[in-house]
Amino acid sequence: MWVNHNRGYDPFDPPTVEPEDSKESSSHAIEGSIRYKMMIGALLSTVVIGIAVVRLGMDGNNKLNINLAGAVGALVGSALFGAFLGALLGYKDQVEQQEKSGRRPALIARLLFGKGLVSLLLVWIPLIVFCVLLLILAATLSV
16 A cells, blocks of 8 residues: 655554564664673673782782782683673573563573573572582592
């Protein structure tokens, strides 16, 4: 149907639906959001660990025996860990966006991010406990 754009909106014209454009724009917004969250996570974790390393280095009784290589390793590791946490937050947003738009995310994604408190209690806390126990076991075996 012909619409005269000079006079405004034609009420008999069917609404235009642009699903591909909206999907692309929302996916670009989510990807940008993930990048920003990764950068902010890396920056904040590096600043926090950097301050802790500097305070330990200024202490007269340096119990951890931190040298330059250890400090650089701690900063790089904390940046990687912070970026990983930012990526997880961005992926959580992506799962929420898929659920709002009616698409079903993958089962693992729904278990990790889609169930709120249930995900926290049944997935994240046991996973953290398992990782901590694994680290304790590795530390006791290496000594």
